[in-house]
Amino acid sequence: MTHQIAIESVLREKRLFEPDPAFARRANVPGQAAYRRLRKEAETDYQRYWARLAKEHVDWFTPWKKVLDWKPPFAKWFVGAKTNISYNCLDRHLEGPNAWRRNKAAIIWEGEPGDQRVLTFGDLHREVCKCANVLKGLGVKKGDRVAIYMPMVPELAVAMLACTRIGAVHSIIFGGFSADSIRDRVNDAKAKLVITADGGWRRGQIIPLKDTIDEALQGADSVKHVLVVQRTGQSILMKNGRDQWWHDQMKTASSDCPPAKLDAEHPLFILYTSGTTGKPKGILHTTGGYLVHTTVTAKYIFDLKEEDTYWCTADIGWVTGHSYVIYGILSNGVTSVMYEGAPNHPDVDRFWEIVDKYNVTILYTAPTAIRTFMKWGDKHVRKHSLASLRLLGTVGEPINPEAWIWYHRTLGKKRCPIVDTWWQTETGGILITPLPGCVTTTPGSATLPFPGIFADILDEQGKPVGTNQGGYLVITRPWPGMLRGIYGDRKRYKEQYWSKYKGIYLTGDGARKDKNGYFWIMGRVDDVMNVAGHRLSTMEIESALVSHPEVVEAAVVGRPDEIKGTAIVGFVTLEQGNEPSDALRQTLRQHVAKEIGAIARPDEIRFTESLPKTRSGKIMRRLLRDIAAGRGSVGDTTTLEDYSILAKLREAEEA
Numbered sequence: 079m080t081h082q083i084a085i086e087s088v089l090r091e092k093r094l095f096e097p098d099p100a101f102a103r104r105a106n107v108p109g110q111a112a113y114r115r116l117r118k119e120a121e122t123d124y125q126r127y128w129a130r131l132a133k134e135h136v137d138w139f140t141p142w143k144k145v146l147d148w149k150p151p152f153a154k155w156f157v158g159a160k161t162n163i164s165y166n167c168l169d170r171h172l173e174g175p176n177a178w179r180r181n182k183a184a185i186i187w188e189g190e191p192g193d194q195r196v197l198t199f200g201d202l203h204r205e206v207c208k209c210a211n212v213l214k215g216l217g218v219k220k221g222d223r224v225a226i227y228m229p230m231v232p233e234l235a236v237a238m239l240a241c242t243r244i245g246a247v248h249s250i251i252f253g254g255f256s257a258d259s260i261r262d263r264v265n266d267a268k269a270k271l272v273i274t275a276d277g278g279w280r281r282g283q284i285i286p287l288k289d290t291i292d293e294a295l296q297g298a299d300s301v302k303h304v305l306v307v308q309r310t311g312q313s314i315l316m317k318n319g320r321d322q323w324w325h326d327q328m329k330t331a332s333s334d335c336p337p338a339k340l341d342a343e344h345p346l347f348i349l350y351t352s353g354t355t356g357k358p359k360g361i362l363h364t365t366g367g368y369l370v371h372t373t374v375t376a377k378y379i380f381d382l383k384e385e386d387t388y389w390c391t392a393d394i395g396w397v398t399g400h401s402y403v404i405y406g407i408l409s410n411g412v413t414s415v416m417y418e419g420a421p422n423h424p425d426v427d428r429f430w431e432i433v434d435k436y437n438v439t440i441l442y443t444a445p446t447a448i449r450t451f452m453k454w455g456d457k458h459v460r461k462h463s464l465a466s467l468r469l470l471g472t473v474g475e476p477i478n479p480e481a482w483i484w485y486h487r488t489l490g491k492k493r494c495p496i497v498d499t500w501w502q503t504e505t506g507g508i509l510i511t512p513l514p515g516c517v518t519t520t521p522g523s524a525t526l527p528f529p530g531i532f533a534d535i536l537d538e539q540g541k542p543v544g545t546n547q548g549g550y551l552v553i554t555r556p557w558p559g560m561l562r563g564i565y566g567d568r569k570r571y572k573e574q575y576w577s578k579y580k581g582i583y584l585t586g587d588g589a590r591k592d593k594n595g596y597f598w599i600m601g602r603v604d605d606v607m608n609v610a611g612h613r614l615s616t617m618e619i620e621s622a623l624v625s626h627p628e629v630v631e632a633a634v635v636g637r638p639d640e641i642k643g644t645a646i647v648g649f650v651t652l653e654q655g656n657e658p659s660d661a662l663r664q665t666l667r668q669h670v671a672k673e674i675g676a677i678a679r680p681d682e683i684r685f686t687e688s689l690p691k692t693r694s695g696k697i698m699r700r701l702l703r704d705i706a707a708g709r710g711s712v713g714d715t716t717t718l719e720d721y722s723i724l725a726k727l728r729e730a731e732e733a
């Protein structure tokens with residue numbers, strides 16, 4: 079579907095971009111020979127390779143006894159070792175040879191209204207220690223879960239690092255999720271504490287986060303306290319005994335809090351993501367391996383240097399924000415820019431204003447954002463110099479060659495290498511990517527696995543496919559940042575990722591390899607859509623639709639969309655006695671937004687008397703996708719139960 083389109087367009091892509099020798103000379107992996115040596119080292123003994131990197135890039139309180147304990151599908155990395163992530167992101171930049179970093183900016187933050195804050199590594203350390211003591215005071219202990227529902231403000235970084243300092247497990251919930259979605263996540267993780275803010279700014283409006291939390295916590299009994307950051311200042315309800323103001327608690331908290339010496343496999347965070355069922359999966363990551371993976375990949379892929387000002391535009395509520403706004407960047411002692419709001423507030427050139435103002439050197443964003451900037455027009459970009467930029471990255475979905483070229487020319491002025499990085503919430507960090515200065519790039523391909531990562535493309539039977547043939551993208555050996563499970567659901571973990579091929583990780587993406595061995599990601603092969611770089615489960619949106627009293631049955635599919643990559647189309651059958659109408663269309667779209675969050679709001683609702691099904695009763699999504707995309711030929715329909723439905727759906731399309 080969308081995959082086929084991707085293949086067609088990328089097959090024509092022949093443009094090659096050789097690494098610039100001047101960039102290569104200064105790069106952390108300095109050129110092709112160095113890159114080949116790294117690959118060779120990793121291929122000879124991948125465990126030794128990761129162990130070397132772990133020793134060089136991360137500080138440990140106690141060394142490991144064994145690099146990897148692999149009992150498929152359960153992996154333990156750096157067995158017996160002890161470390162602490164907040165120590166690696168903060169304390170180690172305040173002492174020893176790097177002590178001068180105490181007064182270096184760790185976070186440069188800009189709020190949407192234009193307010194600014196800079197936290198040095200010293201400041202951040204102090205705030206994190208205080209916050210860790212606040213958490214302790216509120217009864218949070220090692221291993222307890224803390225749910226975080228916050229805008230992009232520095233306190234979010236403080237809160238997550240404070241959790242890691244004492245070994246509490248954070249579960250960050252993206253600020254766009256609805257009360258119901260929050261409740262499910264809080265209950266699944268049995269969170270003891272929620273950290274939130276009164277609100278956050280988005281396109282000049284207040285997002286009322288605390289109100290949403292109040293609604294969400296009706297029916298979430300595990301939560302003992304809510305810690306509330308004052309951001310927007312509007313009046314909110316503070317529930318006596320349960321709710322505490324952040325600033326009150328911080329005022330009296332001690333700034334002395336030694337980092338807990340945590341086992342390498344101590345749980346670090348849970349992050350919920352969409353799967354192929356209606357129930358979100360709590361992806362579980364642990365401490366040591368994740369830290370090694372994010373630190374090393376950030377250093378090599380973004381070519382991080384002491385003097386860089388790095389900006390990843392992702393919200394911390396997604397995995398990209400966890401790994402590459404906070405952990406992988408701060409552990410390298412590099413300055414990370416954080417922006418609270420929308421890219422078009424007050425104007426569509428806000429991002430470029432930020433780049434110029436702080437002299438951002440590395441920019442990491444999503445293809446959907448790039449396409450939006452293209453649509454807004456080059457003149458908004460040209461108003462700004464952007465001379466500080468030296469490297470660009472993308473993540474979240476396949477980038478179409480047109481967007482890649484625009485990114486290269488208009489943003490990067492043909493001077494900046496582009497790293498198209500493929501990875502997932504489950505993988506913890508980047509797995510497939512070029513290294514800048516080393517790998518020749520071609521628009522639309524994420525190129526090669528990071529040295530130490532082993533990827534392949536298999537057919538149904540588990541045989542590697544031939545050149546340019548599509549198949550299932552898999553990872554054949556364990557890697558340090560891999561998920562350790564789905565929280566509270568061993569069975570689903572095994573089934574989802576490890577049951578198709580024994581001992582091999584199934585990514586859920588389709589891909590092909592070209593004659594140079596470059597990987598071309600074709601998109602999801604399961605019932606998960608990628609909408610504007612975010613994973614959404616068709617099932618989850620369907621159950622939201624069906625929960626509306628007037629709906630009997632619903633099927634949700636993606637349709638190719640110029641900006642979002644995929645737009646959401648819902649086919650809906652109504653209860654007897656209800657008439658299709660535009661008003662109902664709007665109601666249903668709103669209903670989904672309320673149930674899940676605005677990101678899941680269908681772009682289009684189509685009413686139909688019934689849905690096309692196979693004889694066994696499975697909805698034929700392939701057909702619906704073709705109809706949604708307005709494609710003429712709908713392919714093979716021999717398994718379709720009721721042919722007349724097709725014609726009717728088409729009529730609905732015309733209406």
Ligand code: WTA
Binds near residue numbers: 613
């Ligand atoms: C897609 C985001 C093509 C893919 C880090 C994957 C990509 C899903 C790329 C994970 C890329 C991510 N090229 N597709 N560079 N990066 N994807 O869990 O389908 O939000 O499985 O993690 O996004 O989305 P998630």
